[in-house]
Amino acid sequence: MLYLLALLLHRLPLAVGQYDICKSWVTTDDGPSWEFYACQPKAMRMKDYVTVRVDPVGITCGDPPERFCTHENPYLCSDECDASNPDLAHPPKLMFDSEDEGLATYWQSVTWRRYPEPLLANITLSWNKSIELTDDIVITFEYGRPTIMMLEKSLDNGRTWHPYQYYADDCMEAFSMPARRVRDLSTTSANRVLCTEEYSRWAGSKKEKTVRFEVRDRFAIFAGPDLKNMDNLYTRLESAKGLKDFFTVTDLRMRLLRPALGGTYVQRENLYKYFYAVSNIEVTGRCKCNLHANLCTFKEGSLQCECEHNTTGQDCGKCKKNFRSRSWRAGSYLPLPNGSPNACK
Numbered sequence: 537m538l539y540l541l542a543l544l545l546h547r548l549p550l551a552v553g554q555y556d557i558c559k560s561w562v563t564t565d566d567g568p569s570w571e572f573y574a575c576q577p578k579a580m581r582m583k584d585y586v587t588v589r590v591d592p593v594g595i596t597c598g599d600p601p602e603r604f605c606t607h608e609n610p611y612l613c614s615d616e617c618d619a620s621n622p623d624l625a626h627p628p629k630l631m632f633d634s635e636d637e638g639l640a641t642y643w644q645s646v647t648w649r650r651y652p653e654p655l656l657a658n659i660t661l662s663w664n665k666s667i668e669l670t671d672d673i674v675i676t677f678e679y680g681r682p683t684i685m686m687l688e689k690s691l692d693n694g695r696t697w698h699p700y701q702y703y704a705d706d707c708m709e710a711f712s713m714p715a716r717r718v719r720d721l722s723t724t725s726a727n728r729v730l731c732t733e734e735y736s737r738w739a740g741s742k743k744e745k746t747v748r749f750e751v752r753d754r755f756a757i758f759a760g761p762d763l764k765n766m767d768n769l770y771t772r773l774e775s776a777k778g779l780k781d782f783f784t785v786t787d788l789r790m791r792l793l794r795p796a797l798g799g800t801y802v803q804r805e806n807l808y809k810y811f812y813a814v815s816n817i818e819v820t821g822r823c824k825c826n827l828h829a830n831l832c833t834f835k836e837g838s839l840q841c842e843c844e845h846n847t848t849g850q851d852c853g854k855c856k857k858n859f860r861s862r863s864w865r866a867g868s869y870l871p872l873p874n875g876s877p878n879a880c881k
């Protein structure tokens with residue numbers, strides 16, 4: 537019976553999925569003992585743990601109250617944004633709520649009344665924790681997608697920033713970059729920063745609402761179209777220089793540089809229809825724990841790895857006290873299927 541249980545536990549890592557558990561109690565010829573594996577937390581909806589900042593001051597609509605209209609209804613400018621009225625306010629937190637009733641709730645900027653001065657807004661998301669993206673970042677715009685925007689990322693809690701992806705209806709004109717598609721990238725260019733025209737062209741504001749940062753398409757370069765061959769992806773993440781870091785962020789920033797124009801030039805006589813409205817920002821990822829934890833919990837306002845393998849720190853990035861600090865190494869996905877724990881000594 538005990539033997540059976542041990543056998544069962546021993547098989548657990550394979551049964552529950554790759555890298556899901558950090559250790560199991562097994563029986564060997566020398567008696568029962570712990571066996572250790574490389575492990576990582578499950579992917580989570582990261583918008584539930586984020587802190588947001590919108591810049592510059594005064595970019596959110598409604599203070600003072602203002603009227604706006606939509607590209608579909610450009611001469612009926614009777615909609616109102618009023619920050620002091622909960623029913624008419626559009627604060628940043630509405631980009632992260634869950635829209636239970638199916639009604640879109642959104643952050644909205646002021647209108648482009650100061651045209652031709654550019655209408656610029658930064659939306660900065662901070663986690664105070666390294667996150668590994670596991671799925672696409674999806675940003676939903678309610679009244680048309682920006683004709684020019686940029687996504688930036690930080691790996692050091694906002695001290696330094698790097699371009700992540702450029703978006704424009706004309707990449708050459710906006711950024712002097714040729715337009716590319718993530719689908720056309722190859723194994724050697726999977727972490728290339730590119731400009732795409734796929735998410736910026738006018739197609740009616742209700743038809744095409746989302747702007748993506750394509751994580752799945754990049755994973756598919758290694759794991760195949762249905763991400764069936766994850767082993768190959770994990771092997772590449774381990775060996776290809778910079779690939780793992782490419783999908784790791786502590787902060788993200790959307791730099792909105794020019795709003796939707798409704799498919800035409802800017803009409804100066806009606807600037808009330810130009811603004812940004814974001815209803816959702818979906819970020820799916822897992823805490824980076826250096827393959828030393830399978831749990832990540834939200835404590836005192838920040839995500840923290842529950843470190844195993846005698847490691848400690850927010851990312852399990854060092855050895856516990858009384859363990860040789862120089863023996864620290866990240867766990868490894870290899871050899872397949874259970875990887876190496878690389879525990880502190």
Ligand SMILES: *[C@@H]1O[C@H](CO)[C@@H](O)[C@H](O)[C@H]1NC(C)=O
Pocket residue numbers: 591592656657658688697789791
């Ligand atoms: C947005 O952030 C960038 C740096 O990432 C900064 O240069 C720019 O001035 C900011 N724009 C606004 C409107 O705050």
Ligand SMILES: *[C@@H]1O[C@H](CO)[C@@H](O)[C@H](O)[C@H]1NC(C)=O
Pocket residue numbers: 664837838839840850
């Ligand atoms: C960030 O996380 C660390 C470690 O959990 C914590 O000590 C620190 O107070 C956090 N900083 C902020 C600004 O939340």
Ligand SMILES: *[C@@H]1O[C@H](CO)[C@@H](O)[C@H](O)[C@H]1NC(C)=O
Pocket residue numbers: 570572844845846879880
């Ligand atoms: C961590 O250290 C304890 C003793 O302090 C030991 O029993 C345990 O096996 C160690 N774990 C690993 C993964 O080496």
Ligand SMILES: [Ca+2]
Pocket residue numbers: 630631632633634635640641642815816
């Ligand atoms: Ca919302």
